[in-house]
Amino acid sequence: MPDLASYAARPQRSRGRRHSEPPPHGRSEYQRDRDRIIHSTAFRRLEYKTQVFVNHEGDLFRTRLTHSLEVAQIGRSVARNLKVAEDLTEAIALAHDLGHTPFGHTGQDALNACMKPFGGFEHNLQSLRVVDVLEQRYGAFDGLNLTFETREGILKHCSLKTARTLGEVGERFVEKRQPSLEAQIANLADEIAYNNHDLDDGLRSGLLTLEQLSEVRIFARHMRTALKDFPHLNGRRLVHETVRRMIDTLITDLIRQSADNIRKHAPASIEEVRQAPALIAFGEKIRAEQQKLKQFLRLNLYQHYRVARMSAKARRIVADMFHAFLADPHLLPPEFQARAADDTPRAIADYVAGMTDRYAILEHRRLFAIEET
Numbered sequence: 001m002p003d004l005a006s007y008a009a010r011p012q013r014s015r016g017r018r019h020s021e022p023p024p025h026g027r028s029e030y031q032r033d034r035d036r037i038i039h040s041t042a043f044r045r046l047e048y049k050t051q052v053f054v055n056h057e058g059d060l061f062r063t064r065l066t067h068s069l070e071v072a073q074i075g076r077s078v079a080r081n082l083k084v085a086e087d088l089t090e091a092i093a094l095a096h097d098l099g100h101t102p103f104g105h106t107g108q109d110a111l112n113a114c115m116k117p118f119g120g121f122e123h124n125l126q127s128l129r130v131v132d133v134l135e136q137r138y139g140a141f142d143g144l145n146l147t148f149e150t151r152e153g154i155l156k157h158c159s160l161k162t163a164r165t166l167g168e169v170g171e172r173f174v175e176k177r178q179p180s181l182e183a184q185i186a187n188l189a190d191e192i193a194y195n196n197h198d199l200d201d202g203l204r205s206g207l208l209t210l211e212q213l214s215e216v217r218i219f220a221r222h223m224r225t226a227l228k229d230f231p232h233l234n235g236r237r238l239v240h241e242t243v244r245r246m247i248d249t250l251i252t253d254l255i256r257q258s259a260d261n262i263r264k265h266a267p268a269s270i271e272e273v274r275q276a277p278a279l280i281a282f283g284e285k286i287r288a289e290q291q292k293l294k295q296f297l298r299l300n301l302y303q304h305y306r307v308a309r310m311s312a313k314a315r316r317i318v319a320d321m322f323h324a325f326l327a328d329p330h331l332l333p334p335e336f337q338a339r340a341a342d343d344t345p346r347a348i349a350d351y352v353a354g355m356t357d358r359y360a361i362l363e364h365r366r367l368f369a370i371e372e373t
């Protein structure tokens with residue numbers, strides 16, 4: 001067992017699982033959570049789900065699976081340096097996107113719009129629903145029966161109204177308290193990962209150019225130092241040299257600033273972490289630079305007309321399917337028809353959210369194309 005600080009989440013002191021189980025052999029409670037997540041169906045499907053690019057656009061782009069692995073890698077580095085539970089950070093990182101719809105944020109927005117009259121759809125809540133209810137693998141319970149700390153970390157944000165219906169994982173939103181440091185780390189590791197890989201994928205796809213990026217301070221600064229060390233570098237290799245330096249700067253800054261914050265507040269336990277302000281944070285300069293990068297990506301990549309075209313198609317696919325199933329639930333596969341008996345719109349949302357990009361495209365064709373069966 002690595003040396004954990006007093007403020008770390010300790011697996012022996014976990015608040016436990018909803019269904020009690022004998023302790024695991026040869027691994028900790030959080031390692032067991034991580035292992036259950038890796039073996040889940042929803043985790044395997046992350047391979048064919050995307051954030052920005054539709055999966056069939058090319059094999060070189062990040063999928064939610066590779067994204068989740070990058071988040072876990074960054075999260076573990078930070079957790080180890082701050083002497084908190086690496087296994088818990090890893091479990092949260094690997095599970096954080098399990099509830100995502102096909103077609104990234106567009107899919108989420110489209111499904112949310114369809115679900116508006118029926119309580120809405122939110123991918124964070126859906127990730128929790130996947131691990132609490134939808135995975136059906138164990139005889140004794142529905143879901144994966146994860147520890148409180150992993151579930152708390154998966155539920156990154158949530159409205160007050162919903163929080164009140166969620167029992168113990170909702171409490172912190174009502175009481176305005178922080179989650180564990182491990183959850184805070186996974187959250188910022190997510191941000192580091194997607195900003196950098198979206199930039200990298202944006203360049204690779206040709207939607208972004210190096211000239212455009214020279215206006216983004218954090219990128220320009222690191223490209224300059226890369227060129228100073230390797231004056232003849234160009235193309236993809238220059239991009240990699242630059243991006244890896246950016247990631248290193250962000251991780252180093254996050255560790256330094258968070259260690260400072262922890263020293264200042266000196267939490268003696270995880271309970272004190274929950275009552276303190278958010279302790280995992282970037283320093284002011286890097287935070288501002290990250291903000292600029294995000295802004296740049298929003299304007300130049302996420303709103304690029306070619307991305308907008310994909311998004312428009314994705315929106316149509318999700319909405320068409322939702323309304324077809326709502327008009328006639330008998331079109332649903334049998335297991336979802338059984339669920340639909342209790343709550344038809346929620347069963348449809350569960351079905352659609354669980355689809356991969358390519359499955360959604362295929363299912364849409366099966367529902368609407370006259371010439372095929």
Ligand code: MG
Pocket residue numbers: 067096097190194
């Ligand atoms: Mg993510």
